[in-house]
Amino acid sequence: MTSAQAIVSDGKGDFKISTVEVGLPLTDEVQIQIKACGICHTDWDSIQNWNKDFIIGHEGAGIVTAIGDKVSKVSVGDHVILNWAIPCGNCFQCREGNQHICEQNSPVCGCGLMGHAHAEACQFKNNPLERSFHLGTMSELTVVKEAAVVKIEKDIPFATAAIIGCGVMTGWGSVVNAAHLQAGSSACVIGCGGVGLNVIQAAKLSGAAQIIAIDINEERLQQAIDFGATHGIIAQKSDLDFKRVALQVKALTDGRGSDYAFECTAIPALGPAPLTLIRNAGVAIQVSGIEQRIDFDCELFEWDKTYINPLYGMCSPDRDFPRILSLYKNGSLKLDELVSKTYSLETVTQAFDDLLNGSIAKGVVLFD
Numbered sequence: 001m002t003s004a005q006a007i008v009s010d011g012k013g014d015f016k017i018s019t020v021e022v023g024l025p026l027t028d029e030v031q032i033q034i035k036a037c038g039i040c041h042t043d044w045d046s047i048q049n050w051n052k053d054f055i056i057g058h059e060g061a062g063i064v065t066a067i068g069d070k071v072s073k074v075s076v077g078d079h080v081i082l083n084w085a086i087p088c089g090n091c092f093q094c095r096e097g098n099q100h101i102c103e104q105n106s107p108v109c110g111c112g113l114m115g116h117a118h119a120e121a122c123q124f125k126n127n128p129l130e131r132s133f134h135l136g137t138m139s140e141l142t143v144v145k146e147a148a149v150v151k152i153e154k155d156i157p158f159a160t161a162a163i164i165g166c167g168v169m170t171g172w173g174s175v176v177n178a179a180h181l182q183a184g185s186s187a188c189v190i191g192c193g194g195v196g197l198n199v200i201q202a203a204k205l206s207g208a209a210q211i212i213a214i215d216i217n218e219e220r221l222q223q224a225i226d227f228g229a230t231h232g233i234i235a236q237k238s239d240l241d242f243k244r245v246a247l248q249v250k251a252l253t254d255g256r257g258s259d260y261a262f263e264c265t266a267i268p269a270l271g272p273a274p275l276t277l278i279r280n281a282g283v284a285i286q287v288s289g290i291e292q293r294i295d296f297d298c299e300l301f302e303w304d305k306t307y308i309n310p311l312y313g314m315c316s317p318d319r320d321f322p323r324i325l326s327l328y329k330n331g332s333l334k335l336d337e338l339v340s341k342t343y344s345l346e347t348v349t350q351a352f353d354d355l356l357n358g359s360i361a362k363g364v365v366l367f368d
Contacts, residue, residue: 001123006139007057007348008124011050017345020055021123022141024066029117029143030074031066032082036158037137039343039351039363040166040194041266042289046132047352054130055122057365058084060137061161064149071146080149081161083317084133086115087147100315105147107133108311117143137162138348140367150321156328159342159364160335163194164324166312167362168335171198171264172324173313174287175206179260183207186258188249188277190214190235191265192224194338194362195287199262201333204228208260212252214245217358227334242273249277257282268292275300275307285310338362 001021009015025031038059047056060082064074074080085106087099094102105115119128121143122136129136136142152161171194175181187203189196192215203211204227212231213224221232233248250257259282261274266288274284275296281304289311301307313320327333340360343351345367354360 002141004140005345006055006136007345008129009047009050009054009056011047011052011054013048015047015056015348018124020129020139022139022143023121023123025068025071025121025143026118027068027070028146029068029121030064030071030080030146030149031141031143032060032062032080032149033065033141034060034062034137034139035367036061036162037365037367038163038165038167039355039365041355042166043132044352044355052130053124054132055136055139055142056132057137057139058133058135059162059166060135061152061158061165065141068146073146074149074151078151079154079156079158079161080151081165081321082135082137082144083148083150083165083315083321084135085312085315085317086134086145087317089147097316098314099317100312105134105145115145115148117145138345138365150317152321152325156325157336159339159366160328162364163335163338163362164321167194168198168324168338169315169320170287170313171195172202172333173315173320174262174285174310175199175202177314177320178308178310179262179283179285181206181208181260184209185260186210186212186253188212188214188258188261188274189224189229190261190263190270190273190277191288192217192220192229193264193358196262196264197224197227197338197361199264199287200224200227200229203260205327205332210252210258212249212258220358223361240269242270242276245273246276253279256280259283260285262287263290264288266290268294272296272300275305278305280304282306283308339364342366
């Protein structure tokens, strides 16, 4: 066992730097020295609500330090991105092409911890310790299943690579894999944080003629323009039904509403908002993963509107991560620019403060 520093939460609102013990991988597992870890709203939700001890973090990139005897995807010394939606390749959903909702390994589809590396791979106070979403990337060292890693070229900055594993993938994939946005179309993006900016980028790359960014923050709207939005609308907190925003959207879209609308705020009250903004037969996409009960006015679905709730941008990691990196390397996709600020394990509290007050697009914890 090797000692490592990690951010451990009790799932009741508290977290702190702790020493954990990390073991070697078993036959189908990989040990990773984490070099960068992205910070996500889901991390904060887990800290408040999981009610158990675990290592925080589900976005990460690092270096392979040990492999099991049946691992073939990577070798010691390889640089990798970690992926939390681990496909088994054999269940019904994986065979259907839906690797992101694997029936055997998904941490969010009711399958518990089946995608975890062996429990004793990480211990805290002499007891096995769970890792967030099978990964636990806010740790100097972790052990994961082979299916949780995608090899990358060594010239990709770790901070850039880390954010691909959730925030970038969720936004980009919601446009490309889920909505199948058509060239020449119009799209509204509600919320211009880290995920929303990737929706905007993907919409631009898919050929959208109009990309209407919507946020309560003027600075975020300017950033949205920098990432490809063609128009910006300031929303008012009092306009929860988005009727005033809808009037402005219709004024920009020949009076009918946009072809697509993407909700990227995770605010339950805004769950119906994309339906308000799309035209008849348009597509509303709930990107942010709202899980609370929402009451919908069925008139919002009139007429022929579609509302979808894709998980993780319908990610197929071995297919999608290389696509995203190709776009990054040829200059089409901004990733370095998404990282607003970097932190250390010692400044994680500040990182969450910055996340919650909306002052960063993406924050990344860097390890020496």
